[in-house]
Amino acid sequence: MRPLTAHIDLNALRHNYLQARRYAPEARAMAVLKANAYGHGAIACAQALQDLAPAMAVACLEEGQALRARGIECPIVLLEGFFEADELDEVITGGYWSVLHTHWQVDALLTRLARWPQHRMTVLVKCDSGMHRLGFAPEEVGDLCGRLQAHAGIEQTLLMTHFATADTPDSPLLTAQLETINALRCLLDLPGCFANSPATLGVPASRHDWVRPGVMLYGVNPLEPQHALHDEIEQILRPVMTLESRIIAVRELQSGEPIGYGARHVTHRPTRVGVVACGYGDGYDRHAREGTPVLVEGKRAAIAGRVSMDMLTVDITELPEAGIGSRVTLWGRDASGSELSVSEVASWCDTIAYTLLTGILPRVPRCYHQDDDARESV
Known part of the structure; x- marks a missing residue:
């Protein structure tokens, strides 16, 4: 559910x-x-x-x-x-x-x-x-x-x-x-x-x-950004995992209000906050910094506050159409074709993509997709 x-x-x-x-x-x-x-x-x-x-x-x-x-x-x-x-x-x-x-x-x-x-x-x-x-x-x-x-x-x-x-x-x-x-x-x-x-x-x-x-x-x-082939490889590889959730609550906060554990984030303006069902208990890295990107219905937004065990919070002030039920892509390619690479997310967590991918825990269901008509062959 x-x-x-x-x-x-x-x-x-x-x-x-x-x-x-x-x-x-x-x-x-x-x-x-x-x-x-x-x-x-x-x-x-x-x-x-x-x-x-x-x-x-x-x-x-x-x-x-x-x-x-x-x-x-x-x-x-x-x-x-x-x-x-x-x-x-x-x-x-x-x-x-x-x-x-x-x-x-x-x-x-x-x-x-x-x-x-x-x-x-x-x-x-x-x-x-x-x-x-x-x-x-x-x-x-x-x-x-x-x-x-x-x-x-x-x-x-x-x-x-x-x-x-x-x-x-x-x-x-x-x-x-x-x-x-x-x-x-x-x-x-x-x-x-x-x-x-x-x-x-x-x-x-x-x-x-x-x-x-x-x-x-x-x-x-797998190539460092300064490698001559980095951009070429970036274009040809396709993300296999898309980690996706939804906004389950929206909070309307005034300027100067804290968000989340430790009150790390304090709003500097009137702010709409989307609460997303995903946290470090699922394998999402707790070390994600302020501003770590996510996609909300294909548009970029940023984490505001610390990642909790089961939830994280996203600033959706600039996305007035976003609300309860809006699709949130933590990394991967969403239904609209917008993409957020797991490597970019990893850089905001001071880690590498390997850690994020292998860290997704068993309670997160894997849903497999394969179109036999689209299968490539040698």
Whole structure:
């Protein structure tokens, strides 16, 4: 009954996936669906992409199990690998591809493969080319890959890395990482899986055999504003989530009246305030500053006062037609075609779009939209 809904445009999701294919035409693209598809609903997103994506990627086995239970049959990549050896029976027999980033994982996998001589699996050996988070040192990778390739239970070995600054133009760290990983790829003659979303779009030298589009699938431009391709990408990606609610009350206040907790906002003129059914209990960021934009029936308005658990307040003085029942778009594209990017909202909250999208809580219903006649194909 509460009017807050996250509308998910599955045709936009497919469109964005195809943009990854367009920018990296020689590579295969695994769709990254970790963290419940960045808050959009992993099962529905996987089902929408299953005829396009040759593989999908998740953070852990539990996320993969949820997809398998709903009929997703393509290879599922475990981006952090496995955490306990007890997971390995299912990993080996369930059609998963595992990232390997520590020695104990390699040892455990090769030992457990002996139990399943009828199964062979694909692994991705993660090289720490300079981000210093997960992965083997470059000088270790050759021997590890040789050991894996010599094992009868390993069908395919891919070389993997992750870039720390692919979203930033002219980054010395990106240049160094590319030099390290591309030299290693040539030396070992292995297929490469290097490019995340910003690299898929903006770093041709990273694309190779596989790319890993993640946040771009959901319509978020992963490139920094100063990047030469930023404006181009802004035009081609479509927002997948539209977070929408309605005004549930209107207050008429005189000048000098406080609004909300802490009386942070005090009116400086006679003010109409719209109370919107959305708050931090839904995942909307409590740190949203004064002036954070929203769309009221397609027209811009601004938050006035602190975000509460279940509500936020918007100054609608300049929108005399707005009232109880007026549609409010917190981010996304509204019914009139007006758009408010989640990245812009995130900047007002001193955070990033990833945080807002993944932070939408389960009590917010996801409503999925897909027009089969409008579906794009390769």
